[in-house]
Amino acid sequence: MKPKIIVTGGTGYIGSHTIIELIRSGEFEAVAVDNCVRSTPETIGRIKEITGICVKHHAVDICDKKAFFAMIEQEAPIAGIIHFAAYKCVPESVEKPLMYYRNNLGSLENVLEACEKYHIPQLIFSSSASVYGDVKELPVTEATPFGKPFCPYAHTKQIGEQMIHFFAEQHPDFQSVILRYFNPVGNDMSGLNGELSPDKPNNLMPIVTQVAIGKMKQLTVFGTDYDTRDGSCIRDYIHVCDIADAHVKALQFLMNGKNESNCETFNLGSGNGVSVLEIIDAFEKVNGIKLNYIIGGRRPGDVPAIYSNSGRANELLGWHCRYTINDMVESAWKWEQHLLKSKQAE
Ligand code: WQD
Numbered sequence: 001m002k003p004k005i006i007v008t009g010g011t012g013y014i015g016s017h018t019i020i021e022l023i024r025s026g027e028f029e030a031v032a033v034d035n036c037v038r039s040t041p042e043t044i045g046r047i048k049e050i051t052g053i054c055v056k057h058h059a060v061d062i063c064d065k066k067a068f069f070a071m072i073e074q075e076a077p078i079a080g081i082i083h084f085a086a087y088k089c090v091p092e093s094v095e096k097p098l099m100y101y102r103n104n105l106g107s108l109e110n111v112l113e114a115c116e117k118y119h120i121p122q123l124i125f126s127s128s129a130s131v132y133g134d135v136k137e138l139p140v141t142e143a144t145p146f147g148k149p150f151c152p153y154a155h156t157k158q159i160g161e162q163m164i165h166f167f168a169e170q171h172p173d174f175q176s177v178i179l180r181y182f183n184p185v186g187n188d189m190s191g192l193n194g195e196l197s198p199d200k201p202n203n204l205m206p207i208v209t210q211v212a213i214g215k216m217k218q219l220t221v222f223g224t225d226y227d228t229r230d231g232s233c234i235r236d237y238i239h240v241c242d243i244a245d246a247h248v249k250a251l252q253f254l255m256n257g258k259n260e261s262n263c264e265t266f267n268l269g270s271g272n273g274v275s276v277l278e279i280i281d282a283f284e285k286v287n288g289i290k291l292n293y294i295i296g297g298r299r300p301g302d303v304p305a306i307y308s309n310s311g312r313a314n315e316l317l318g319w320h321c322r323y324t325i326n327d328m329v330e331s332a333w334k335w336e337q338h339l340l341k342s343k344q345a346e
Contacts, residue, residue, distance in 0.1 A: 001028045005251065006077060006120075006289070008062050008111065009084030010034050010055070013045040013195040014126065014184060014243055018082060018194065021244040023051040028251070031075055031288035033068075034085065035061040039196060048194045062107035072086055072114050080122030080254070082247055084109050086156070088128075090301065091202060093153035102309050104156035105163070113169045115174055122254045123176040123248055127161055129236070129269065129306060130154035131180060138273070139309035142265045150301045175262045177250040181270035182236035184243050186327060193333030195240075204279060205237075206327070209336035212289050219291060221276050223298035228305055232276035236269035236307035239331070249317040251303075258316065269308025270321045282336030283329040 005022060009015040010032025022030040032044065032055050041057060048054045052086075058071045062085050072078065075082075086104040087093065093100040108125075115123055131154060133147020149155035161178050162264050168176055185205040187194030197206035210216040224231035246268050253259060274282075280291055313319045 003079030194335030
């Protein structure tokens with residue numbers, strides 16, 4: 001019997017890619033738990049199309065403790081939980097802070113209580129480079145302290161990490177890994193699974209592909225007057241399949257007892273900073289498409305540059321990025337085209 005892993009947010013962008021990697025590893029049974037308020041149950045079919053496996057899906061709200069615990073009891077014994085389920089839209093978190101605190105922290109509280117009540121020994125927590133805020137010293141390492149959170153979303157990730165730290169201190173048999181993602185982009189190279197952006201996406205890559213396919217008229221580059229090599233903001237873009245692979249390696253790291261403390265933290269980034277204009281250039285070159293964009297003003301809250309030093313994950317998890325910026329822009333475009341074809345077939 002393979003160790004059973006509960007993947008909350010399992011029909012979401014990173015959750016579904018992680019389920020695919022868990023299946024590809026051949027070592028785990030993955031179970032998706034997701035109320036699909038920000039995703040769709042059709043993702044389960046896409047996972048099956050790619051892996052041949054139809055994973056079990058519980059359409060449960062993690063904040064609904066009674067329903068969540070009933071699901072846990074039904075699925076026991078459980079070897080670990082990978083907790084992705086959270087809202088992650090930065091501007092929305094500014095408009096609706098309480099919705100973010102209630103959902104992101106309430107769900108984590110139920111996950112931790114389930115680990116305690118049902119003796120679930122491992123937890124992998126989806127965190128974000130946004131916990132660092134506006135860092136001056138680059139590259140960022142795990143020792144870089146939390147910065148002033150630039151939005152409630154980032155604040156929920158800081159508080160979430162601290163909740164896990166204090167819980168781990170009281171539960172020595174509980175083992176956890178916190179993974180801080182930089183900028184996840186791209187999709188499964190098959191082009192058959194990807195991010196279902198909201199009608200009006202906020203993140204760069206989905207906007208680039210929606211402009212390229214004509215769903216959006218024009219891309220605005222938010223500022224080219226920053227103190228960077230080409231004036232546009234620099235980020236550490238990382239392929240979503242590399243992020244997913246890190247979750248499998250983090251589970252193996254805990255199961256093989258390689259962790260020193262029972263709450264370990266790792267940065268997941270490529271270690272390379274890439275600018276907005278360089279992303280546009282790569283997208284145009286790799287996909288042979290001219291993008292319609294203009295240069296606009298700065299977006300409030302943007303930091304000029306942030307990128308990671310992922311040496312700790314390389315060394316302790318044996319995790320390395322396999323995909324390049326070209327793979328990211330190619331797979332992002334393939335997915336956007338797949339979405340259009342699926343819509344036309346409806
Ligand atoms: C990247 C760069 C924009 C759109 C956010 C969250 C982070 C994580 C990833 C959840 C910036 C520029 C963007 C556009 C642009 N989310 N841009 N025109 O802001 O680095 O990170 O998403 O985990 O927590 O903070 O990502 O993709 O929004 O922006 O010029 O139309 O692209 O200014 O420099 P960001 P992003």
